[in-house]
Amino acid sequence: MANLLWLQGGACSGNTMSFLNAEEPSACDLVTDFGINILWQPSLGLELGDQVQEILKKCVSGEIELDIFVFEGSIVNAPDGTGNWNRFGGRPMKEWVKELSDVAQFVVAIGDCATYGGIPAMAPNPSESTGLQFLKRDHDGGLLGKEYRSKAGLPVINIPGCPAHPDWVTQILVAVASGRAGDLTLDEFQRPKTFFSSFTQTGCTRNMHFAYKVSTTAFGQRKGCLFYDLGCRGPMTHSPCNRILWNRQSSKTRAGMPCLGCTEPEFPFFDLAPGTVFKTQTVMGVPKDMPTGVDKKGYMKLTAAAKGASPAWAEEDIFVV
Numbered sequence: 001m002a003n004l005l006w007l008q009g010g011a012c013s014g015n016t017m018s019f020l021n022a023e024e025p026s027a028c029d030l031v032t033d034f035g036i037n038i039l040w041q042p043s044l045g046l047e048l049g050d051q052v053q054e055i056l057k058k059c060v061s062g063e064i065e066l067d068i069f070v071f072e073g074s075i076v077n078a079p080d081g082t083g084n085w086n087r088f089g090g091r092p093m094k095e096w097v098k099e100l101s102d103v104a105q106f107v108v109a110i111g112d113c114a115t116y117g118g119i120p121a122m123a124p125n126p127s128e129s130t131g132l133q134f135l136k137r138d139h140d141g142g143l144l145g146k147e148y149r150s151k152a153g154l155p156v157i158n159i160p161g162c163p164a165h166p167d168w169v170t171q172i173l174v175a176v177a178s179g180r181a182g183d184l185t186l187d188e189f190q191r192p193k194t195f196f197s198s199f200t201q202t203g204c205t206r207n208m209h210f211a212y213k214v215s216t217t218a219f220g221q222r223k224g225c226l227f228y229d230l231g232c233r234g235p236m237t238h239s240p241c242n243r244i245l246w247n248r249q250s251s252k253t254r255a256g257m258p259c260l261g262c263t264e265p266e267f268p269f270f271d272l273a274p275g276t277v278f279k280t281q282t283v284m285g286v287p288k289d290m291p292t293g294v295d296k297k298g299y300m301k302l303t304a305a306a307k308g309a310s311p312a313w314a315e316e317d318i319f320v321v
Helices: 014-019 027-032 049-059 092-102 112-116 164-175 207-211 295-309
Strands: 003-008 037-042 068-072 106-109 156-159
Touching: 003 049, 003 092, 003 164, 014 164, 027 037, 027 164, 037 164, 049 092, 068 092, 068 112, 068 164, 068 207, 092 164, 106 112, 106 164, 156 164
Parallel strands: 003 037, 003 068, 068 106, 106 156
Antiparallel strands: none
């Protein structure tokens, strides 16, 4: 039996709503099949007020062993580093997070806000929000610091997304609860490589249009690549969104919606590309942000060749979602 405690900081509850829709395994499966004991979770816990404080205090003191501490939402440090804008259980939430992280066997950050600070941490960041171990790309900017390790010897396990896919969450929790956390290989942003080693573009049904530089110009169109005009970040975003489909049905790009890059530290990219996120930023017709591994000179040669080789049917080919 693994004890799990889940708290929310500066959050919209989107990751909790995603988690409750998990299918493989479901939230119920975690309890009935995988031996996870949910001590408390904001949408599932029966306890209120003083009862919740008592659970937290017993975890901090060691009276209740805390195996998995899950955090959703940003760490709110305002005003002036005190954290008083986000109080919980009679004190700033950030204080509970620090103490619970110190006693937990494993710490899991779920969603973009908990991993990198997310939307609340965008400039000018009035809430002084950060993630648990990152502030955007800054590994020294998070609450716990770069050198933090849980009692099991791991850094925070980051599962980003806005929200994170429910099955990423439940499958990682099962791995941790069943003693297989040591098998998890984390990337430079502490994301499990089992989910975040490939790109959103992998498995995209529009890859043929990407290769032949056939662009779509409006949301919902069933042909054309979304990268060239509508700001799709699929070629440079690490996620399995086109391999592990949402609701086992579809994905943003399959439905004609550009990938917004929500599993990357810079999301939502307003600081880097002021203006709309639904328009590809270009310089003299060349996208400012290149697909990972492609330089501007190589891109210009590639697109010229692709346009010249594009068959007539590439402009007419559509797919049915």
